[in-house]
Amino acid sequence: MNASPPSKLVIASRESRLAMWQAEHVRARLAALYPQCSIEILGMTTQGDRILDRALSKVGGKGLFVKELEVAMTERRADLAVHSLKDVPMELPEGFALAAVLEREDPRDAFVSNDYASLDDLPEGAVVGTSSLRRQALIAARYPGLVIRPLRGNLDTRLGKLDRGEYAAIILAAAGLKRLGLPQRIRGFIEPEQSLPAPGQGAMAIEILDGRDDLMALLAPLNHAATEQAVRAERTVSRVFGGSCQIPLAAFASVDGDAMRLRAMVATPDGKRIAQGEASGPALEPEALGTRIAEALKSQGADAILAACKAMDAG
Numbered sequence: 001m002n003a004s005p006p007s008k009l010v011i012a013s014r015e016s017r018l019a020m021w022q023a024e025h026v027r028a029r030l031a032a033l034y035p036q037c038s039i040e041i042l043g044m045t046t047q048g049d050r051i052l053d054r055a056l057s058k059v060g061g062k063g064l065f066v067k068e069l070e071v072a073m074t075e076r077r078a079d080l081a082v083h084s085l086k087d088v089p090m091e092l093p094e095g096f097a098l099a100a101v102l103e104r105e106d107p108r109d110a111f112v113s114n115d116y117a118s119l120d121d122l123p124e125g126a127v128v129g130t131s132s133l134r135r136q137a138l139i140a141a142r143y144p145g146l147v148i149r150p151l152r153g154n155l156d157t158r159l160g161k162l163d164r165g166e167y168a169a170i171i172l173a174a175a176g177l178k179r180l181g182l183p184q185r186i187r188g189f190i191e192p193e194q195s196l197p198a199p200g201q202g203a204m205a206i207e208i209l210d211g212r213d214d215l216m217a218l219l220a221p222l223n224h225a226a227t228e229q230a231v232r233a234e235r236t237v238s239r240v241f242g243g244s245c246q247i248p249l250a251a252f253a254s255v256d257g258d259a260m261r262l263r264a265m266v267a268t269p270d271g272k273r274i275a276q277g278e279a280s281g282p283a284l285e286p287e288a289l290g291t292r293i294a295e296a297l298k299s300q301g302a303d304a305i306l307a308a309c310k311a312m313d314a315g
């Protein structure tokens with residue numbers, strides 16, 4: 001049944017603890033499918049890991065987390081790369097393809113604090129850490145009295161900054177904390193009704209060189225159809241609004257059998273202007289649903305919000 005595996009496969013991964021957990025997860029799944037194959041993980045540092053003093057939106061965005069891994073594949077030092085899908089640009093560079101999207105972990109944002117139970121619990125002027133424009137806009141819209149400060153680095157770095165008292169609370173993806181065995185750090189979940197997740201949040205993707213049909217077949221069993229459909233819809237929304245162009249944008253799809261429900265929003269970073277909406281449609285036509293909701297957001301003024309974001313960015 002299965003495609004016949006090569007004797008050896010190399011997985012490229014970032015070296016953060018979360019990235020390594022994810023690569024190891026893929027390694028274990030492939031080892032179970034192909035016991036004859038020896039599978040190694042090649043850990044590497046990316047520019048996104050090195051540049052910690054600036055918001056990513058200012059230095060080139062998501063591509064910075066995947067570039068080095070792609071070079072390793074081009075040079076045949078690695079066969080596949082494992083990513084958090086959230087960090088994968090909407091348009092892959094020429095010559096690369098996604099071979100599988102794995103079943104999604106918890107897609108929600110998590111509230112993490114040593115002193116407070118929830119965003120509601122924070123006093124006026126409390127400092128909340130996040131570098132995500134989406135989280136910033138959503139918090140500013142709901143809690144104008146809170147102060148939002150940038151927070152970069154891998155999960156351990158971010159938790160360390162919280163523990164040293166630099167922030168009253170921080171917002172992180174629940175998926176990362178759960179994968180690292182740190183669910184006890186989660187004081188509360190931020191439900192999609194209050195704050196929609198980022199496109200692809202909580203899902204992992206496997207990237208390969210386009211044209212490696214051998215790998216495509218080998219990795220196909222790892223693909224989770226419902227997650228793939230959901231993230232296709234979510235990423236379509238992002239693509240319509242400029243792909244890696246930096247604006248607060250959220251999109252979250254849930255699949256129930258043949259049906260998909262997609263919710264999305266775009267906002268200005270200060271949270272003062274928000275366009276949001278939801279739509280349902282067949283799960284097998286995720287791009288159509290994504291396009292439809294993007295149109296609905298446009299009719300609510302999303303283009304003006306985009307223009308306002310660009311003007312702020314330039315200023």
Ligand SMILES: NCc1[nH]cc(CCC(=O)O)c1CC(=O)O
Pocket residue numbers: 084085086087171172173175176200201202203204
């Ligand atoms: N932006 C970095 C990033 N990319 C993926 C995750 C978490 C895991 C996931 O969403 O799959 C995180 C950390 C975070 O947002 O807290």
